Amino acid sequence: MDLTTIKSMIRIKEDFPKEGISFKDITPVINDAKAFRYVIKKMCEDFYGRDIDLVVGPEARGFIMGSAMAYELGTGFVPVRKPGKLPADVEKYEYQLEYGMDALEIHRDAIRPGQRVIIVDDLLATGGTVSATAHLVESLGGIVEAFVFLIELTELGGRERLKNYDVKSLVEYPV
Numbered sequence: 253m254d255l256t257t258i259k260s261m262i263r264i265k266e267d268f269p270k271e272g273i274s275f276k277d278i279t280p281v282i283n284d285a286k287a288f289r290y291v292i293k294k295m296c297e298d299f300y301g302r303d304i305d306l307v308v309g310p311e312a313r314g315f316i317m318g319s320a321m322a323y324e325l326g327t328g329f330v331p332v333r334k335p336g337k338l339p340a341d342v343e344k345y346e347y348q349l350e351y352g353m354d355a356l357e358i359h360r361d362a363i364r365p366g367q368r369v370i371i372v373d374d375l376l377a378t379g380g381t382v383s384a385t386a387h388l389v390e391s392l393g394g395i396v397e398a399f400v401f402l403i404e405l406t407e408l409g410g411r412e413r414l415k416n417y418d419v420k421s422l423v424e425y426p427v
């Protein structure tokens with residue numbers, strides 16, 4: 253297995269979910285046992301033996317990549333969810349979209365001050381989702397060690413938005 257093969261397995265669907273979006277579908281990658289295992293190990297590569305306490309992943313595809321990475325690294329996993337989905341006491345962060353507002357929540361007891369976390373998602377586009385996730389982690393006193401993605405869309409400004417952090421991705425597309 254190699255990253256060229258992984259890239260060839262990512263399904264591109266033009267104009268989904270709306271006109272002008274070139275959607276990168278990871279389901280063929282996670283459907284294939286060897287490919288799934290390969291990308292998870294590759295995403296974990298820099299973190300074996302490091303002092304990482306938790307992997308944090310935003311809904312929904314961050315759950316898939318993030319929980320597999322947490323299992324591989326032997327850490328806990330923390331879900332970050334759309335409002336109203338988490339049952340206990342939550343911290344909420346509201347953020348601006350191109351059009352309107354969105355919000356994400358995390359359980360207040362999910363991270364203790366000083367814990368080291370990595371934030372994981374399938375794809376980095378504008379960086380809005382993972383910036384909001386980092387705000388939540390830091391508001392609980394967590395330390396963001398790195399952001400890790402399978403896919404990075406390089407022309408949408410995500411890496412620039414995360415410029416004060418360590419950012420790792422496996423395969424790139426312009427948009």
Ligand SMILES: O=P(O)(O)OC[C@H]1O[C@H](OP(=O)(O)OP(=O)(O)O)[C@H](O)[C@@H]1O
Nearest residue numbers: 311312313373375376377378379380381
């Ligand atoms: O960098 P950004 O501009 O924030 O975009 C990236 C986010 O968009 C997608 O999720 P989506 O919002 O489609 O939600 P889903 O995973 O629940 O389908 C993707 O899985 C990332 O979480």
Ligand SMILES: Nc1ncnc2[nH]cnc12
Nearest residue numbers: 274275276277375377427
């Ligand atoms: N082009 C894209 N493909 C898949 N998920 C996305 N999230 C944001 N932009 C995306």
